Amino acid sequence: MIYAERAVRNTGIFDRDAEALADLGSKQSACAEIAGIKPTKQVDLILKRMLDVLGAGFGILVLAPLLILIAIAIRIESKGNPLFSQIRWGKDCTKIRVYKFRSMHFDKCDATGVQQTVVGDPRITRVGAFLRKTNLDELPQLFNVVCGDMSLVGPRCHAINMLAAGMLYEELVPQYHKRHVVRPGLTGLAQMRGLRGPTDKAFKARARLYSDLYYIENFSFTFDLKILALTVWSELTNSKGF
Numbered sequence: 106m107i108y109a110e111r112a113v114r115n116t117g118i119f120d121r122d123a124e125a126l127a128d129l130g131s132k133q134s135a136c137a138e139i140a141g142i143k144p145t146k147q148v149d150l151i152l153k154r155m156l157d158v159l160g161a162g163f164g165i166l167v168l169a170p171l172l173i174l175i176a177i178a179i180r181i182e183s184k185g186n187p188l189f190s191q192i193r194w195g196k197d198c199t200k201i202r203v204y205k206f207r208s209m210h211f212d213k214c215d216a217t218g219v220q221q222t223v224v225g226d227p228r229i230t231r232v233g234a235f236l237r238k239t240n241l242d243e244l245p246q247l248f249n250v251v252c253g254d255m256s257l258v259g260p261r262c263h264a265i266n267m268l269a270a271g272m273l274y275e276e277l278v279p280q281y282h283k284r285h286v287v288r289p290g291l292t293g294l295a296q297m298r299g300l301r302g303p304t305d306k307a308f309k310a311r312a313r314l315y316s317d318l319y320y321i322e323n324f325s326f327t328f329d330l331k332i333l334a335l336t337v338w339s340e341l342t343n344s345k346g347f
Contacts, residue, residue, distance in 0.1 A: 130287025185211025218264020
């Protein structure tokens with residue numbers, strides 16, 4: 106990778122695109138180093154996957170009318186696809202396409218995930234503000250769960266180049282990619298603990314990552330059930346989306 110970068114520099118065409126490719130290559134190498142790490146509780150993993158398929162599938166069927174109404178409301182307020190997709194880290198550091206309801210004006214969406222949403226973000230539509238407040242914008246990820254890219258519970262999936270306190274996550278916490286030994290989740294321990302919102306401070310990002318690592322180290326099917334139950338309770342009593 107170093108020699109390739111030097112060769113590009115010597116040609117005089119080294120630019121942001123080449124730098125981004127080199128950057129992505131180093132990230133994939135880091136992922137490869139931990140790709141073999143697997144949770145050992147096989148029975149719990151089977152039960153977890155069964156819950157994912159049955160729970161997400163049932164959710165899609167029950168919420169189908171609501172999903173359609175949300176898509177219509179988004180389309181009425183602003184032009185463009187009511188769905189927004191983004192490439193994020195998946196299990197074993199694979200890259201997956203994750204879906205959400207679009208909460209921003211179509212031409213203002215950031216597919217890279219570098220520009221994080223902030224309170225009062227002018228890019229957010231009125232319908233989008235409601236969806237984010239209630240976390241209904243995350244509902245399309247039920248399809249990601251059924252397809253096997255995500256789980257109902259796990260570390261929240263991050264965009265490839267997502268920053269925390271102005272730094273890449275892997276630079277902020279060296280153990281960052283250990284959170285990718287399991288499928289990313291629709292919710293997780295960090296969210297259950299109320300660790301949400303912009304990661305403009307390093308301690309906020311570290312708190313989330315350490316929660317993710319704690320979840321992986323202490324994973325069990327009953328732990329997933331607890332996180333799901335407390336997440337529902339938290340959403341009903343004190344939703345913190347914005």
